[in-house]
Amino acid sequence: MTVDLDELVAAAQTGDRAAFDGLVRATHADVYTLALRLTGDEEDARDVTQEAYLRAYKGLHRFRGDAQFSTWMYRITANCASTLLTSRRRRRHDELPDDMPIADTHPDIDPVAMAEAGLLRSRVSDALQELPPRLRAVVVLRDVYDMPHEAIAEELGITEAAAKVRLHRARRKLRERLFPLGREEAAHAV
Amino acid sequence: MRCDDVALVLPRIADGTEVADIAVRDHVEHCLRCQAEMVQYRKLLKALHQLRTEVLEPAPGLVSDILATIEAAGERGAIRSLLAGKRAAYVGGIAAATVAGATAGALVLASRARQRRLRVAG
Numbered sequence: 001m002t003v004d005l006d007e008l009v010a011a012a013q014t015g016d017r018a019a020f021d022g023l024v025r026a027t028h029a030d031v032y033t034l035a036l037r038l039t040g041d042e043e044d045a046r047d048v049t050q051e052a053y054l055r056a057y058k059g060l061h062r063f064r065g066d067a068q069f070s071t072w073m074y075r076i077t078a079n080c081a082s083t084l085l086t087s088r089r090r091r092r093h094d095e096l097p098d099d100m101p102i103a104d105t106h107p108d109i110d111p112v113a114m115a116e117a118g119l120l121r122s123r124v125s126d127a128l129q130e131l132p133p134r135l136r137a138v139v140v141l142r143d144v145y146d147m148p149h150e151a152i153a154e155e156l157g158i159t160e161a162a163a164k165v166r167l168h169r170a171r172r173k174l175r176e177r178l179f180p181l182g183r184e185e186a187a188h189a190v
Numbered sequence: 191m192r193c194d195d196v197a198l199v200l201p202r203i204a205d206g207t208e209v210a211d212i213a214v215r216d217h218v219e220h221c222l223r224c225q226a227e228m229v230q231y232r233k234l235l236k237a238l239h240q241l242r243t244e245v246l247e248p249a250p251g252l253v254s255d256i257l258a259t260i261e262a263a264g265e266r267g268a269i270r271s272l273l274a275g276k277r278a279a280y281v282g283g284i285a286a287a288t289v290a291g292a293t294a295g296a297l298v299l300a301s302r303a304r305q306r307r308l309r310v311a312g
Contacts, residue, residue, distance in 0.1 A: 017264065024256050032248040037241075046252055053256045054263055124237040125244075143205070143238040171201045171234065179230045 005069045013060055020060070023069065024053055031073050037140045038081035040129045048084055052077040078141055078155040085133045086157075120178065127177045131170055138163055139170035191217045196224050204231035 003026045011019035031052055036045035055076050056063075063072055128136055137156055141147040142163075149167075153160040191213050200218075202208035210218065218224045 017260075020260065021257055024260075025253055028253055028256060029245045029247060032252060033244065033246040036246050036248075042249070046248065046255070049248070049252060050256050050259050054259055057260050057263065120233060120237045121240050121244075124234065125241060128241075139238070143235055144241045146242075168198070168201060171231065172197075174238075175201075175227070175230050175234050178234060 006065070009060075009063065009065070009069050013063070020057060027070055027073055028053075030070060031077050034074055034077050034140070034145065035081055037128065037144065038078065038133070038137050039084065040133070040136070044081075044084060048077060048080045051080045051084075055080065074141075074145055074147065075151060075155050078137065078147070078152070082137060082156045085137070089133070123178055124174065127174050130177070131173060135166050135170035135173065138166040139174065142167050143171070193217075193221060193224055196221070197227065200224065200228050201231050201235075204228055205235050 003022065005023065005026060008019045008022045008026070012023060028049065032045055032049045035048040035052070036042065039045050039048060052073060056073060059076075063069070128140065131139070134156075138152055141152045141155075142149070147155075149160050149163050153163040156163065158166075196214055196217050199208055199210070199214060203210050203214070218228060
């Protein structure tokens with residue numbers, strides 16, 4: 001059965017709790033997926049998802065329908081995850097620097113063959129989890145969820161320039177992680 | 191132009207947000223290393239984009255946890271509204287009683303004044 005999110009949003013905005021529950025049921029898996037990609041931890045992802053829906057519930061009257069409800073939820077989720085990760089980073093003393101190389105646990109596997117076999121996606125997923133959270137957030141929001149730089153910067157509380165720099169670093173790290181051959185060797189692999 | 195200079199723009203060219211200028215194009219056309227890097231970025235971006243369709247199912251109970259959180263928040267909001275309503279009623283009651291008292295006082299005073307005037311006239 002297809003759920004009309006627009007109708008549910010309209011009803012929920014009039015105070016219909018059952019309609020809001022319907023929105024939760026229809027979208028929670030997508031929101032949780034983003035939360036898990038951003039936090040890299042199931043328990044954190046659950047907390048972020050709950051907090052995101054709570055904020056959405058309280059702020060639903062501000063949702064104007066300019067974007068899709070799911071897009072609006074993604075932005076709230078990104079903001080909640082950023083808040084969680086920022087508070088956690090402040091408590092951590094052993095944070096890895098952004099420039100720390102990511103160890104490749106499968107350097108012997110030919111990435112081209114894997115891509116052809118459709119396995120690259122799962123390696124990308126693993127590699128994302130090994131990125132520092134601040135880089136992971138930007139690349140997930142930009143390259144997986146197509147969020148504009150401006151929105152990413154706003155939800156993560158950073159400048160647009162910083163978002164672009166982080167995106168570049170994240171992509172470079174992922175590429176180096178997934179295609180560990182040296183540039184000379186890589187040239188011959190094309 | 192050197193490979194390191196081109197490396198800065200390759201991901202943006204690969205995702206289509208930047209168009210390669212003539213110098214970059216010339217370099218990449220003759221540089222196998224940069225071509226390889228471009229291919230890698232394209233594969234990476236494609237794989238990342240494909241993740242968008244993947245849904246990672248949460249462990250059971252998440253929906254009920256979310257709904258319980260919202261229910262609790264709704265209850266807190268309702269209690270605040272009720273308390274605010276009662277407070278308004280309480281303040282309104284005091285105001286009404288004050289107005290009624292003042293009116294009654296004024297009537298008593300007016301009545302006494304009229305009686306005094308009648309006694310003086312009589």
